[in-house]
Amino acid sequence: MEAWRRQQQRGVILFVGVGLLVSGLLVFRPEPRTAAPTPSGPIALLDVRVIAPAIRDAAKVDLNTADVEELASLPGVGDVLAARIVAYRERYGPFMTIDDLDAVSGIGPSLVERVRDLATAGGSAEPLPQ
Numbered sequence: 001m002e003a004w005r006r007q008q009q010r011g012v013i014l015f016v017g018v019g020l021l022v023s024g025l026l027v028f029r030p031e032p033r034t035a036a037p038t039p040s041g042p043i044a045l046l047d048v049r050v051i052a053p054a055i056r057d058a059a060k061v062d063l064n065t066a067d068v069e070e071l072a073s074l075p076g077v078g079d080v081l082a083a084r085i086v087a088y089r090e091r092y093g094p095f096m097t098i099d100d101l102d103a104v105s106g107i108g109p110s111l112v113e114r115v116r117d118l119a120t121a122g123g124s125a126e127p128l129p130q
Helices: 001-026 044-058 068-072 079-092 098-103 109-117
Strands: none
Touching: 068 079, 079 098, 098 109
16 A cells, blocks of 8 residues: 555656646747738838938038138148139139039049039029129
């Protein structure tokens, strides 16, 4: 009878142990991964492309309003060329296009191409009387 009790105790212990193991697995199981929802409308990054041209144009150096320091920030244009651009603008009036820079002494077609995407001839007023 003693052997039968030991066997019964082992069975109960085994049963309780398996029950605890199963309940632990149920309680502490990891959450299933879910895919991120697909946005139904445009996302914020698409909006950046819409406003980017406005920001890009706002960052350009205006040949007709920039001072010597701003003009000197353009690649290949130092203080001397920047002063010549300002002097030319004061004498002959505003630049109508970026290509008009070619008329300034010391500026050639290659320099005009280097600054084309970084400068604008916007803000031009009426030409000065000669």
